[in-house]
Amino acid sequence: MTAPFFTIWGRLNSHNVKKVAWFAEELGLKYQRHDIGGRFGFTDEYLAKNPNRLIPTIEDGKVVLWESNAILRYMAAEYGGAAWFAADPIDRALADRWMDWQFTYADAQRAPFLATARQSPDQWDHAAIAKGIADCAKQLAIMDTYLTGKPWLSGAQFGIGDIPMGVYAYTWFNLKFDAFGIEQPEFPAIADWYARIVKRPGFAAQVMIPLT
Ligand SMILES: N[C@@H](CCC(=O)N[C@@H](CS)C(=O)NCC(=O)O)C(=O)O
Incomplete structure (x- = not known):
């Protein structure tokens, strides 16, 4: 091809x-x-x-x-161009780190994601799911504190620093908490940030699809 x-x-x-x-x-x-x-x-x-x-x-x-x-x-x-990639090294690095931070977060979310998307309840490892959600919550608490009073992980404007965690946040908000019997931890600043993310047409089209 x-x-x-x-x-x-x-x-x-x-x-x-x-x-x-x-x-x-x-x-x-x-x-x-x-x-x-x-x-x-x-x-x-x-x-x-x-x-x-x-x-x-x-x-x-x-x-x-x-x-x-x-x-x-x-x-x-x-x-x-400049709108997406800050010229100032400090501004760029402060946004950039959230991109690499996402890989640690992804490890935590793996077991609850797989249980939600790719396993039937009889395959669930409840201990691994509970640990995964608790590990996610520890990390999301850090992100929530950072976002309190700030619009975006990338700074004043939406940017690539928001994209990796935006994708993982969609999964977080669609985990089967009720079926797992685990109360969904709440993060108000993340919820506000996510409400801005879901308004972006590219996110709706390419990210908000059924988890499989
Ligand atoms: N660090 C790599 C990780 C890539 C990765 O693990 N991709 C997964 C899907 S999210 C994959 O290729 N899995 C094997 C497969 O799809 O067959 C990246 O960010 O691109």
């Missing part, structure tokens, strides 16, 4: 693919996304682009790139 202008490789039920597809919409990029990974499997052609056997990968005729947050930074720098 020949690459069109901007190609995203990866199934959309992946958190890491959602980040890139959402940001492509924010940028108004013309892109094509191809399902690969998970139940779609991998092709030799794909593995030649990304030998990690992971998604996403992008290509735009200039570069073939994997690692979702590196892709977001590249897209911001190459296609976004």
Whole structure:
């Protein structure tokens, strides 16, 4: 398959693919996304682009790139301009750290996510689910404190610093707390931030899909 202008490789039920597809919409990029990974499997052609056997990968005729947050930074720098990628090193770093922080958060959310999206109740490991939710809550408390009195993780404007945790927040707000028998911990500043995120059309289109 020949690459069109901007190609995203990866199934959309992946958190890491959602980040890139959402940001492509924010940028108004013309892109094509191809399902690969998970139940779609991998092709030799794909593995030649990304030998990690992971998604996403992008290509735009200039570069073939994997690692979702590196892709977001590249897209911001190459296609976004100053609005997306603060010139000041401190402003940039303060937003940027939330992108890498998300990977630790993702580990905590893994068991409750899998139980919600990919397991039947008889497969649930209740101890792992409860620990995962408690670990998420510890981290979300830090993010909630940071967001208190601030509109965005990226600073005064929405930016790529908000994208990784935006994707994981959608999953958080859609975990099966009731079925797990666990009260959902509340984070008011995160709830306000998330209410602003869901108004973004690219988020609604590329992130707010049933968890599978
Ligand atoms: N650090 C990598 C992680 C990539 C990753 O773990 N992707 C998962 C989906 S979210 C994957 O490829 N799983 C295997 C598969 O889909 O077959 C990134 O951010 O791109």
